């Protein structure tokens with residue numbers, strides 16, 4: 100018999116069909132062996148053109164050209180290295196710590212209408228350098244520092260926003276449900292707030308990559324103490340295994356990884372052989388978010404995130420899951436307002452201003468980060 104999560108997710112699936120039929124495949128094929136290859140990245144672009152031109156209207160051409168262009172990176176300073184020297188080195192490249200610049204700016208502008216959020220409740224101690232809007236300089240590769248760990252981690256700077264939004268406090272128990280290859284896990288550890296951190300990913304090869312990241316960036320005593328636990332379980336079952344346990348949960352789900360899907364053939368979710376998997380994504384996302392919420396203590400917080408522009412994988416999943424938890428488990432979940440992120444980080448990112456719930460960073464040629472969708476929820480009961 101289907102579980103409640105499965106039934107709710109099926110309802111959501113009725114709304115979804117991601118698969119446009121490529122023009123040249125509309126006719127019955129005679130000679131499968133001579134059939135020209137249709138690259139998955141082209142299928143991805145066709146799909147995005149169909150769905151995102153409707154979703155974003157006039158904004159789509161500029162997002163499209165940005166997605167097809169080189170992305171920008173941020174350098175997350177490793178607090179376990181000599182972070183002050185590393186920051187000084189990054190400043191000499193004319194990069195800026197976008198997190199702390201934005202927070203200082205925020206504090207300088209008390210009159211600018213953010214009285215509803217007196218101070219942004221960000222996870223602390225995160226330092227991430229980016230080049231200014233319009234500056235397409237690149238960071239040199241990270242190097243091993245004097246303390247035996249790497250000095251910074253290069254990542255899409257927008258990937259830091261879900262971690263900032265989680266609002267960690269010292270002593271929190273934290274779950275990173277879909278953690279590999281580990282950029283956000285590393286950021287969670289940088290906050291210095293995790294009493295313990297469970298980092299999980301279904302894929303054993305990807306948890307191997309996560310282990311390597313932690314090995315290169317985090318000192319042995321933290322990796323091997325009680326503080327970090329790495330597992331390779333199916334995250335959908337987490338609510339049953341460790342319900343009502345965590346203060347903060349990050350649910351950074353598998354998605355259509357829009358930028359990757361336009362550039363790489365390998366492991367591309369738009370490969371024809373992965374059609375079923377692609378169609379099932381929103382269902383998997385609902386199940387993972389539901390499991391993350393069930394694993395959270397009442398009163399605790401969850402951030403759901405994707406690197407897709409698709410409303411079906413973003414706000415529909417959030418709204419569908421909240422409804423599902425209310426109907427099937429009588430659990431109340433409230434979406435938290437993150438609209439102040441748009442104001443605080445407007446010098447670094449472009450945000451889409453019309454999400455029904457959550458925030459979405461859209462790629463732009465002047466600030467080619469994202470896409471990154473994130474939504475914060477509080478489990479009330």
Ligand SMILES: C[S@@+](CC[C@H](N)C(=O)[O-])C[C@H]1O[C@@H](n2cnc3c(N)ncnc32)[C@H](O)[C@@H]1O
Nearest residue numbers: 277278279280281282283301302334351352353
């Ligand atoms: C977007 S990636 C996570 C990226 C990661 N949070 C980071 O910042 O580096 C999504 C991950 O979900 C994992 N995944 C897929 N299905 C899963 C499941 N049922 N349970 C747990 N993890 C799953 C994939 O292996 C993939 O590594």
